[in-house]
Amino acid sequence: MKSTAILIPARYESSRFPGKPLCNLGGTTMIRRVYDACVKSGFDTYVLTDHRSVAHAIPLKHVIYDNREFSNGTERCAGAALEKLDYDQYINVQGDMPDVTPEIINNVHWHLKNYEVTTVWTPMPKDKQDDPHSVKMIRAGDQALWFGRGITGYGDWHLGVYGYKRNMLELYPRLPIEKEEEIEQLEQLRWLKNGVQIGVTSVEWNGIEINTPEDARKWHESR
Numbered sequence: 001m002k003s004t005a006i007l008i009p010a011r012y013e014s015s016r017f018p019g020k021p022l023c024n025l026g027g028t029t030m031i032r033r034v035y036d037a038c039v040k041s042g043f044d045t046y047v048l049t050d051h052r053s054v055a056h057a058i059p060l061k062h063v064i065y066d067n068r069e070f071s072n073g074t075e076r077c078a079g080a081a082l083e084k085l086d087y088d089q090y091i092n093v094q095g096d097m098p099d100v101t102p103e104i105i106n107n108v109h110w111h112l113k114n115y116e117v118t119t120v121w122t123p124m125p126k127d128k129q130d131d132p133h134s135v136k137m138i139r140a141g142d143q144a145l146w147f148g149r150g151i152t153g154y155g156d157w158h159l160g161v162y163g164y165k166r167n168m169l170e171l172y173p174r175l176p177i178e179k180e181e182e183i184e185q186l187e188q189l190r191w192l193k194n195g196v197q198i199g200v201t202s203v204e205w206n207g208i209e210i211n212t213p214e215d216a217r218k219w220h221e222s223r
Contacts, residue, residue, distance in 0.1 A: 003087045003088045003089075004043050004044075004087060004088065004089050004090070004091060004109060004112075005043060005044045005045070005046060005081075005085055005087040005090055005091070006038045006041065006043045006044065006045040006046070006090070006091045006092075006093055006105065007046055007048055007077045007081050007090050007091070007092050007093070008031070008034055008035060008038060008045065008046065008047045008048065008092075008093050008094075008095050009048045009049075009070075009073035009074075009076040009077060009080075009092065009094070009095060010031050010047055010048065010049045010054050010095035011049070011050055011051075011070075011073075011076070011095075012049065012050055012051030012053070012054055016211055016212045017210070017211065017212050017213055017215075017216075020095075020096060020210065021049070021051075021054045021057075021095050022053060022054060022057065023210065023213075023216050025098050025210075025216065025219055025220070026220070026223060029057045030095070030096065030098050030210060030216075031047060031049075031054055031057050031058065031095055032057050032058065033098040034093060034095055034096075034097060034098055034100060035047055035058055035062070037098070037099075037100050037101065037102070038093055038100065038105065040102045041102040041105040041106060042102075043091065043105070043109075044087075045062060046062050046063070046064055046081065046085065047062060047063050047064070047095075048064045048066065048076050048077065048080045048081055049063065049064075049065060049066075050065070050066060050067045050068070051067075052065070064080050064081060064084055064085075066079065066080040068080075071177075071187075072185075072187035073092060073094060073095075073160075073187060074092060074162070074164075074169070074172055074187045074188075074190075075172065075173055075187070077090060077092050077164075077169060078169050078170065078172050078173050079173060082166070082169060082170060087166065088165070088166055089109075089112055089163065089164060089165050089166060090163070090164050090166065090169055091105055091108050091109060091161065091162070091163050091164075092160075092161065092162040092163075092164065093105065093160070093161050094160030094161065094209075096160070096209055096210045096211060097159070097160055097161070097207065097209055097210075098207070098208075098210060098219065099205075099206070099207025099208060100161065100207070103203065103204070104120055104159070104161055104203045104205070105161065107120055107201050107203050108120055108161050108162070108163040108201070109163060110201075111142075111163065111199050111200075111201045112163045112165065112199075114142070114199050115143075115197060115198065115199025116164070116165040116167070116168045116196070116197075117162065117163070117164055117165075117168050117191055117196055117197070117198050117199070118162070118163040118198065118199035118200065118201065119144070119158065119159070119161060119162045119163070119188065119198060119199075119200055120158075120159050120161050120200065120201055120202070120203045121137050121139065121156040121157060121158050121159065121200055121201075121202055121203070122156065122157050122159060122202060122203055122204065122205035123156065123157065123202075124136065124155065124156055124157035125157075128157060129152055129153055129154075129155075130152050130153075132149050132150065133149070133209075133211045133212070133215075134149070134157060134209075135147055135148070135149060135157070135158040135160075135186060136148055136149070136151040136154075136155030136156065136157065136158065137155055137156045137157070137158035137200065138151070138154075138155055138156075139156060139200050142199055142200055142201060143197055143198065143199060143200065144188075144192065144197075144198040144199075144200050145192075146192065147184070147186050147188055147189060147192075148184055148186070149184055149185075149186070150184075156202075157205070158188075159203070159205060159209075160209065162188070168196070172190065172191075175190050175191075175194045176190075176193075176194065177190060178190070178193040180193060181193065208222060
């Protein structure tokens with residue numbers, strides 16, 4: 001079996017929610033909650049951060065500190081992790097998914113058998129269809145066709161968990177950045193715009209992605 005590691009990019013600054021990784025969710029920082037959920041999957045897990053206070057929330061040997069600027073989480077995974085870690089494949093779990101489950105992670109891992117880049121989706125509730133913070137995915141079978149925030153009235157709900165073969169993660173920073181990626185601020189569009197197929201698989205999801213302080217409030221209310 002190929003060796004696999006989980007990478008959790010956790011940039012401290014956020015225009016919509018400064019200090020987001022350290023927000024308190026049920027008495028635990030969000031980044032620690034994501035980390036603990038990932039560890040339950042059984043894979044080696046590392047947090048990639050640019051801020052010492054985030055690093056202090058995680059066992060030191062599982063933190064990769066790098067204060068260089070990266071344009072998105074996948075670039076941080078490629079730039080910060082590949083220099084220090086040697087695995088065959090990687091699973092990128094976004095640091096704003098406190099309700100991620102081992103089942104979601106295992107689905108991504110399983111689907112790496114079929115694609116060099118893969119991700120997950122779940123049915124989108126009606127109230128999310130017009131929400132610009134939610135990412136919609138258009139697919140054909142188990143292959144992604146497009147992702148966008150402005151899509152309304154249709155599409156599946158894309159969740160921020162990705163799987164990459166090592167060679168594809170190494171390739172990512174060298175790929176051209178197209179205007180669609182810049183407009184949508186969606187890192188996965190770099191793959192599609194450069195002809196890389198993205199495999200997709202469905203998962204069950206009843207959680208909340210934390211993009212704003214309002215999302216954190218909703219998270220507490222839902223418990």
